[in-house]
Amino acid sequence: MSEKTASVHWDGAGKAGQGQISTETGALQKYPYGFASRFGDDRKGTNPEEIVGAAHAACFTMAFSFACDKAGFATRTVDTTARVRLAKDGDGFKIDRIALILEAVVPGMDEARFQEIAEDAKRNCPLSKALAGVPEITLQATLRKE
Template structure:
């Protein structure tokens, strides 16, 4: 079993508070976040952006490994994830993650590619974690 960690600190409360998030690897170190970075597009990060990055990275890696297992050895995969934060009663919920994939992969039929990509979408660990609608649009370049 692999365990990865991250931490968050929030000083002050509500809209006036300011948070900082850090990851075990140090890629994020005291990265600011708060109401303004989450709801008003101020510089800094937010949980939904971090989930989107994790989902895009996880899915793309899962697809890369699935394609390699099928015998493909060359190609480029580029994925964007759009995570939706919506009002839910008095709070909010992450309701969906829309993956948009552009791939260049010589020698694969579009139908076979679509099947492998859908399998990667369903089976990447972050997809399994999210209790949200997950969609996938893809374009295979020739």
């Protein structure tokens, strides 16, 4: 069993407030976020959707690589992008779609097996399971040649 910790400190009220995100590993240490980095054009801070996307892409990529290894194929490179969409939902917002985009080099693997393993990794990685309430999680998987 594994448990990881992240924390947030927030100063100020609502849109004028500013938060800082930290993780126990120090990968994020008082990293800023706020209204402008979530809904505006502030590129100095992060936002929850970006962090969810990074976590989902990381989890899915590991699950895919491990599944390939289990099937007897060593991944050479795996690149995943996650696009997380925040949409209006009544008076609030919700994440209504996550689009995973995978490109990988897996020597010796054919297209059908590649797609099968990619779909299984999407369905079964821990973050996909945790995000099961998201109405749409898509996958575009491209097997690149060496």
